[in-house]
Amino acid sequence: MRSTIILRPADMSDAALLMAWRNDAATRSASHSAALVSPAEHRQWLQAQLRNPDMQLYIAESDGTAVGTVRAAGDNGVAELSWTVAPEARGRGYAKAMVAALANRIAGPIRAEIKAGNMASVKVAEHAGMSFQQQSGDVLHYVRAALTDPQS
Numbered sequence: 168m169r170s171t172i173i174l175r176p177a178d179m180s181d182a183a184l185l186m187a188w189r190n191d192a193a194t195r196s197a198s199h200s201a202a203l204v205s206p207a208e209h210r211q212w213l214q215a216q217l218r219n220p221d222m223q224l225y226i227a228e229s230d231g232t233a234v235g236t237v238r239a240a241g242d243n244g245v246a247e248l249s250w251t252v253a254p255e256a257r258g259r260g261y262a263k264a265m266v267a268a269l270a271n272r273i274a275g276p277i278r279a280e281i282k283a284g285n286m287a288s289v290k291v292a293e294h295a296g297m298s299f300q301q302q303s304g305d306v307l308h309y310v311r312a313a314l315t316d317p318q319s
C-alpha cells in the first residue's frame with residue numbers, strides 16, 4: 168500500500184534538494200525557463216520565496232523521505248500551483264497526491280500552467296480538481312473555481 172504524503176513548509180535547509188530537482192533535465196524542459204540555475208541564484212530565489220507572504224512552498228514527504236515539492240503563489244486572488252517530483256520518485260502517484268493535498272487546502276480559485284505534451288501533469292491537475300481552460304502557444308491553462316465546501 169502506498170504511504171501517506173505529508174506536506175511540510177520548505178526552508179533554507181532544502182536549498183540543495185530543490186536545486187537538484189530544479190536542474191533535472193525533465194524539470195527544465197517542463198518549465199518556462201530551461202536554463203540551469205547556479206547555487207547562488209538558487210539560494211537567492213529560495214530566500215525570496217520564503218520571505219514572500221503570498222507564496223506557500225512545501226516539501227512532500229513519504230515515510231520521512233522528501234519526494235517532491237509543490238507550491239502556490241498568490242496572484243490577484245487566484246493561487247497558481249506548480250510542482251516537481253524527485254526524479255527517483257516519479258511514477259508512484261506522488262504528484263497526484265501532493266498537488267491534490269495542497270489544492271484541497273486552498274479555498275479560493277486555483278490555476279496551473281502546463282506545457283503541452285506534459286500528460287502526467289495534465290492528469291495531476293485534473294486529479295486536483297482543475298479543468299482545461301485554454302491553450303496559449305505551447306502552454307495549457309488549467310483552472311478550478313473556489314471551493315464551496317473547503318477542507319480545513
Ligand SMILES: CC(C)(COP(=O)(O)OP(=O)(O)OC[C@H]1O[C@@H](n2cnc3c(N)ncnc32)[C@H](O)[C@@H]1OP(=O)(O)O)[C@@H](O)C(=O)NCCC(=O)NCCS
Binds near residue numbers: 197198249253
Ligand atoms: C510531471 C511529474 C510531476 C509527475 O510526477 P509523478 O509523481 O511521476 O506523477 P504520478 O505518479 O502522480 O502520475 C500522474 C499520472 O500521470 C501518469 N504518468 C506518469 N508519467 C507519465 C508520462 N511520462 N506520460 C504519460 N503519463 C504519465 C501516471 O500514470 C498517472 O496517471 P494515472 O493515475 O492515470 O495512472 C514529474 O514527472 C515531474 O516532476 N516532472 C518534471 C517537472 C514537471 O513536469 N513539473 C510539472 C510542471 S507543470
